[in-house]
Amino acid sequence: MNRKLSFLITVFLFGTAFGDANSLRPMAENTRYGTHMAALVTAVVNTEGPVLEMGCGDFSTTILHAICSISNRFLLTAETNKDWMELFTDLERDWHKFKYVSSVKDWDNVGLEKHWSVVFIDHAPAERRAVDIKRLRNRTDIFVMHDTQEPSYRYDPVIATFKYKFVYKRYNVTTTLVSDRIDVHQFFEK
Numbered sequence: 001m002n003r004k005l006s007f008l009i010t011v012f013l014f015g016t017a018f019g020d021a022n023s024l025r026p027m028a029e030n031t032r033y034g035t036h037m038a039a040l041v042t043a044v045v046n047t048e049g050p051v052l053e054m055g056c057g058d059f060s061t062t063i064l065h066a067i068c069s070i071s072n073r074f075l076l077t078a079e080t081n082k083d084w085m086e087l088f089t090d091l092e093r094d095w096h097k098f099k100y101v102s103s104v105k106d107w108d109n110v111g112l113e114k115h116w117s118v119v120f121i122d123h124a125p126a127e128r129r130a131v132d133i134k135r136l137r138n139r140t141d142i143f144v145m146h147d148t149q150e151p152s153y154r155y156d157p158v159i160a161t162f163k164y165k166f167v168y169k170r171y172n173v174t175t176t177l178v179s180d181r182i183d184v185h186q187f188f189e190k
Contacts (some may be wrong), residue, residue: 034059035171036146040120042187043144043177045047049117050074052140054097054110054132056088060120062152065091078110080124104128111136122146130154133178141181 008038162178
């Protein structure tokens with residue numbers, strides 16, 4: 001196993017990435033929320049370029065930070081809950097920025113400054129998820145969407161319009177990867 005992969009696995013298993021020891025919380029208390037990790041990590045390690053995380057979390061924010069730290073790959077984490085976001089801002093670096101989204105309408109401005117290699121969709125409010133996928137579609141190579149089994153997120157109509165789709169069904173809480181540019185099945189058929 002190469003050193004970088006070993007490092008990432010260690011970070012994921014022990015639940016932190018470069019955090020202040022006083023602010024660490026064990027990830028084990030939230031394990032039911034990490035069902036998207038295999039799909040998200042697979043998409044990120046098989047691509048290059050900026051990553052946009054829409055909605056921060058104990059699993060996604062720390063592991064995306066760890067992966068992106070290897071090459072100072074740009075990562076933007078956007079979140080609507082300021083108190084929740086502040087639990088992660090100790091990770092901020094030149095290449096990892098945080099954006100507080102103070103109102104639902106402010107999501108309209110998130111992600112417009114770059115073309116994204118991967119956009120992770122796991123933000124609130126639920127009705128924004130499909131809206132933001134449509135809005136960022138021409139600026140994104142791969143979307144990784146958490147909770148795609150949930151009808152209230154209105155994913156199905158937008159998922160159906162993409163050329164490439166892969167549903168990660170290992171858990172009851174599903175994660176779906178979609179793209180118009182990259183055959184996302186190839187990541188899971190190796």
